[in-house]
Amino acid sequence: MKDTQTRRISAIEPSIFATMSQLAIKHKAVNLGQGFPDFDGPSWIVDAFVEALRTAKNQYAPMPGIQRLRNAVAGYHKTFYDLDWNAETDITVTAGATESLFSAMLALLDPGDEVILFEPYYDSYYANCLLAGAAPVCVTLHAPEFRIDASELAAAITPRTRMIIVNNPHNPTGRMFSRDELDIVADLARRHDLLVLSDEVYEFLTFDGNTHIPFATLPGMRERTVTVSSTGKTFGMTGWKIGYTIAAGRLSDAVRTVHQFATFAVNTPGQHAMAHGLEQLSEYLPEFRATYQRKRDLLFEGLRESTLRAILPQGTYFMMVRLPEGSEGDVDCATRLVTERRVAVIPPSVFYQNSEEGRSMLRLCFAKTDETLREGMARLQDC
Ligand SMILES: Cc1ncc(COP(=O)(O)O)c(C=O)c1O
Incomplete structure (x- = not known):
């Protein structure tokens, strides 16, 4: 054989x-x-799941996710970050952030493209690069400060570079990158016409009054960024596997093309429960x-x-x-x-x-x- x-x-x-x-x-x-x-x-989210099960929310959800959950994601992005997204076209509910990352990388990378990862990295970025036929190129965040080094990042960019993956707040270091560090990435993305995959699954797990800066809020980045997040992290329900991507126009269409055939639709009662959760985010x-x-x-x-x-x-x-x-x-x-x-x-x-x-x-x-x-x-x- x-x-x-x-x-x-x-x-x-x-x-x-x-x-x-x-x-x-x-x-x-x-x-x-x-x-x-x-x-x-939270037990009130479990209750919302049970309620959805008992009120016949048990058939396939629409491919991009139920409208209520997409509205809730768009709603908190407006309230907390002053970002305007079209819930119809820009938000796609996926099987955890894991599927968001997979779908985005399969959709946006061609074989031979190079992708910049900051090491230490979350391991699925590296594997997804290989699955997409792309070449991961690592730039080190040096201990103990784990800062983004402008010259090391610039030196890693070649004519084949297509994407930079940013994870903020950062697993495994716990770093929240400063505005200056994020600007370094954004400047290079603009200058070299690169996409940014921004994994923000820990956007709400922030301490000491530090506030999260969504990458898409940086100048010119809304059009170049695919943002990924996960209700599993926000509500401590990792087993439900409900994540989402947020991206404008053609980027979102591309992610949906993979999502359509990788997963198609994510479990329906869980989406209703997580919509309820995101609607109560401020409290x-x-x-x-x-x-x-x-x-x-x-x-x-x-x-x-x-x-x-x-x-x-x-x-x-x-x-x-x-x-x-x-x-x-x-x-x-x-x-x-x-x-x-x-x-x-x-x-x-x-x-x-x-x-x-x-x-x-x-x-x-x-x-x-x-x-x-x-x-x-x-x-x-x-x-
Ligand atoms: C940085 C990062 N991205 C993505 C994920 C995956 O999230 P999910 O469980 O929603 O698939 C994790 C889970 O540990 C993570 O740490």
Whole structure:
């Protein structure tokens, strides 16, 4: 039999999240690795889902998503960001942000195009580049500040560059890029006629009064940007897989062409429930942010006693910690922690192609109950 695997997938490594979660289950470890809450989202959203199930919202949704959810997305973009989107044409509901990213990259990249990723990167960007036949080109955000470096970014652009992927707030570093850093990207996108794929799934997970800057609000960027977000992150319901893309005109048409055949339509009752959620965003957000900020502080303070040096995140539910000088690399350390200390973490070197910096750090997730966090911190002391 011929080789059953295509060249397209041969360079894609198994996901580190699956590997670490399997080890966590095997060793009955406390899981500070994979990025999802170990507590439930709001019960009033669950009630809205049940209500939708019971009122016959159970057949296919329209391909771009139910109107009410698209209106709710357009509504909060107007209220919070003063961005005007046409809910009819510009917003597409997808099977999580994951499908948004996949559909956008398949739709907008041709084989041979180059795509700039900032490393450490969220792993699906790299895999999607390869699936689209495009070439990922990585630019490092150097620890511990993880700032966008204008000259390194400019040097990575070639005549084949087609897209820059920005993730803000940034997984895994917790950085929220400043207006100046985002302007660097926008200037280059304008100058070299590039598209920007802006992954803003953590747009509401922001701390210390920092405000999120949607990339599409930068001068000239509305027409060049495909924005991706996810109700799974906003409402702590990652299992429902309801995300969306926002893009103008032909960009949106292109994304819908892939979405039509990759997924077609996303589960209908969940869309009704998430529309209800987004309609209550202003009332919901203060407590949501306060809860996560408290968890961030609990972990950050708790780690002061340990040999790990935590880097305070401004957003997301991730925290990077630096390993003590002279320790083993991150993969060995994470493997030892899960097998011996029974605490699972993510080794971030898998999110880099160029730099070795990931080898001296670990990524922790604090979307966990206080009890899980305390137990995890106890197991990380003197590691
Ligand atoms: C940066 C980033 N983008 C996208 C996703 C995927 O989101 P979803 O669960 O909505 O598919 C995640 C999930 O961890 C993420 O961290």
